Amino acid sequence: MIKIGVSACFLYPDPNRSVFGPKTLSYVEHDLIRYLARPGVLPVLIPDVAPGLLKSYLAEMDGFVFSGGSDLDPKSYGERPIQKRWPGDRYRDDYELRILDFAVNKGRPVLGVCRGCQLINVYFGGSLYQDITTQHAEALVHRDAKRYDRVQHAVTFTPGGLLDRLYRGKVPKYVNSVHHQGIKKLGKGLSVEAICPEDGLVEAVVGQDRKKFVLGVQWHPEFSAALKGKVISPKPLYDYFLKRVTG
Numbered sequence: 281m282i283k284i285g286v287s288a289c290f291l292y293p294d295p296n297r298s299v300f301g302p303k304t305l306s307y308v309e310h311d312l313i314r315y316l317a318r319p320g321v322l323p324v325l326i327p328d329v330a331p332g333l334l335k336s337y338l339a340e341m342d343g344f345v346f347s348g349g350s351d352l353d354p355k356s357y358g359e360r361p362i363q364k365r366w367p368g369d370r371y372r373d374d375y376e377l378r379i380l381d382f383a384v385n386k387g388r389p390v391l392g393v394c395r396g397c398q399l400i401n402v403y404f405g406g407s408l409y410q411d412i413t414t415q416h417a418e419a420l421v422h423r424d425a426k427r428y429d430r431v432q433h434a435v436t437f438t439p440g441g442l443l444d445r446l447y448r449g450k451v452p453k454y455v456n457s458v459h460h461q462g463i464k465k466l467g468k469g470l471s472v473e474a475i476c477p478e479d480g481l482v483e484a485v486v487g488q489d490r491k492k493f494v495l496g497v498q499w500h501p502e503f504s505a506a507l508k509g510k511v512i513s514p515k516p517l518y519d520y521f522l523k524r525v526t527g
Contacts, residue, residue, distance in 0.1 A: 282321045282525060285341035286312070287376050287396070288328060289349040290369070312347055312393070315502035315514060321522065328375055338382045343389040343525035346376060346396030348500060351461055357407045366410055377403060389493040389524040391517075394459055397496030401485060404467025412462050412481065419479045423460040429503035431457045432511055436477045442486055442495070443473045446516040454511045455483065455499035462498065470494075493524040 288306040295301050308325050316323040323345070326337065353368030354361050356377070361367050376396075380403050383390050392400045398408055409415045412422055424431050435455045437444035447453070463482040466472065473484035473495070487494030501514030 282342050283340060284316055284321060284323050285326045285338065285344045286323050287346045287379060288325050289347060290372055308347060311502040315518065316345060326379060335382065338379060341388065344379060344383045346380065346392040346399050348394035348396065352398055352402060352408060354410055357402045359407065362410050362414065384492060384494065387492050389521060391521045392496035394498060394500055397485060397498050398461060398463065400494060400496040401463050401467045401470065404469050406463060406467030407465040409462045409464045411460055419481060420476065422457045429456050429458055429500065429506040432507055433457055433476050433478060435474050435483050437474050438472055441473050443484055446520055447512055450512065452510060456503050456507055456511055458500055459498060
């Protein structure tokens with residue numbers, strides 16, 4: 281059985297929440313689990329436990345997927361929040377950065393989705409637009425809360441790159457877009473795999489060390505069903521990731 285460790289999202293204590301209001305919740309969005317689960321492949325939510333115990337659990341994983349969700353804390357990449365409503369989630373940042381550090385150092389394949397792509401960039405020393413609309417005047421609308429996973433835009437793959445090879449000859453070349461933050465300064469040791477041609481925003485990155493597979497995509501492949509036939513198929517991406525996992 282192949283075990284894919286999946287980073288958790290967190291909901292913190294909220295007295296207005298009717299169920300488990302005083303408690304912190306760890307969860308994984310349902311579409312992501314359905315996307316990752318296959319015969320012989322078990323997605324495993326990585327628990328938030330003491331470092332020593334966490335390390336022993338991570339050693340059991342064959343690959344890692346870093347999920348979407350809350351913003352990264354600007355302090356995680358050396359900046360101050362530009363607005364109070366975008367403080368980010370430092371607790372989750374620290375939890376995921378520990379996992380990513382283990383994965384990179386042990387050479388376990390890594391796939392980052394949306395926030396996970398941004399996390400990879402920050403881990404390698406890069407920075408983010410805290411809010412694309414505020415900090416990138418020419419940017420498209422990359423997130424609409426009402427339309428959510430039905431927002432789409434064109435994507436251009438780096439010629440000869442991994443994604444270009446995976447999707448060569450396939451149409452359409454569109455992806456969904458569910459993010460208000462994005463890569464500003466590229467991390468060291470990363471290469472750009474895709475951009476949004478209309479505003480130049482980075483849409484995918486890959487690690488330059490070919491012995492260690494690290495890939496981040498800014499879109500949500502697991503949400504592709506909402507725009508089926510209008511965005512690229514999520515299957516080639518995950519097929520290749522599993523190929524690197526099994527090795």
